[in-house]
Amino acid sequence: MATTYTFTVAVTGLDLDNEKQLEALEHTPDTFLVLPAIQNRAQLLSCSILATSAPEAIRILAKFINSNTREISLVTLVPDLVNMTQIAEELGKSRETVRLWDKHGHNNFPVPFSTIANPARIQPVWVWGDIYAWATQYLPEAELNREITPFTSSHIVEANNEINECKRKLHLEITWRNHRDRVPHYTHVSLTNAQELAYV
Numbered sequence: 001m002a003t004t005y006t007f008t009v010a011v012t013g014l015d016l017d018n019e020k021q022l023e024a025l026e027h028t029p030d031t032f033l034v035l036p037a038i039q040n041r042a043q044l045l046s047c048s049i050l051a052t053s054a055p056e057a058i059r060i061l062a063k064f065i066n067s068n069t070r071e072i073s074l075v076t077l078v079p080d081l082v083n084m085t086q087i088a089e090e091l092g093k094s095r096e097t098v099r100l101w102d103k104h105g106h107n108n109f110p111v112p113f114s115t116i117a118n119p120a121r122i123q124p125v126w127v128w129g130d131i132y133a134w135a136t137q138y139l140p141e142a143e144l145n146r147e148i149t150p151f152t153s154s155h156i157v158e159a160n161n162e163i164n165e166c167k168r169k170l171h172l173e174i175t176w177r178n179h180r181d182r183v184p185h186y187t188h189v190s191l192t193n194a195q196e197l198a199y200v
Contacts, residue, residue, distance in 0.1 A: 005057040006048050007151040007159065008078040013071040014043035024068040032060065044078065048148065054155035055162040062166040074163045077156045079113060080128040087131055091142045107138040113153060127153045 014036055015021055025034050025045075032049035051057035058074075065072050084102070088095045101109040102124070110131060112124035129150035135142045151159065 002050050002052050003149045004048055004050050004147060005054060005151060005155070006046075006148050007054075007057070007155070008044055008046045008080065009058075009061070009159075009163070010075040010078050011043045011045055012073045012075060013069075014038065014045070015071075021069050021071065027068075028064065032057075032064075034061070034064075042078075045072075054151060054158045058159045058162040059166065062163070062170075066170060074166065076163065077151065077159050079153075079156060080150060081113060081116075081125040082128045082131065083116075083123050083125050087126065090128075090131070090144075091135055091139060108134070110134050110153075127151070127156070129153070129155060 016036065016038060022036065025036055028034055032047065035046040037044045037046065045061075047057070047061055049057040049060055051060055062074060065074065082090070084095050084098045087093075088098045091098070100106065102112070110126055110133075113127045113130070115122050115124050129152035132144060132150045133152055135144060136146065
């Protein structure tokens with residue numbers, strides 16, 4: 001079943017002064033949306049894509065980028081991290097309630113993704129998608145947008161694996177094209193190569 005996945009991916013080659021590139025990113029199909037941004041020198045694409053799985057969402061994005069803005073390259077997923085205070089605000093609960101959920105593993109409350117140190121203390125952070133998935137199952141009263149699916153920790157792993165696979169296929173495609181262009185009358189492509197080059 002298809003759902004709308006939301007995620008952010010770090011890229012290279014993004015140029016916000018390049019009008020042609022920005023225009024290409026604006027003209028996406030109706031099934032997805034891509035918003036470019038540069039934050040603290042990080043080049044980012046925030047995406048909302050209708051797909052049947054996280055890897056398929058990445059394949060759709062990669063195919064679009066490869067067809068329309070080839071100077072942009074996907075690098076890695078950027079986790080949408082939230083702390084206890086932010087979780088409490090999103091779920092309409094107190095920070096103390098969230099702290100107790102975490103402390104006692106209430107209804108298999110997600111484990112933190114990482115910790116962040118600040119001048120006051122070291123605080124845990126979670127992937128918002130993990131919290132969203134948990135709240136969807138165990139907190140029906142939470143006011144969440146249930147028409148979207150933020151990437152969870154497992155989605156991020158799957159998506160990064162798919163990004164690497166897309167890079168591999170693109171490299172094979174470029175290598176094959178360069179070889180074809182160097183060899184006169186080179187027209188034969190084996191079935192195996194054709195399958196390797198397809199984003200399917």
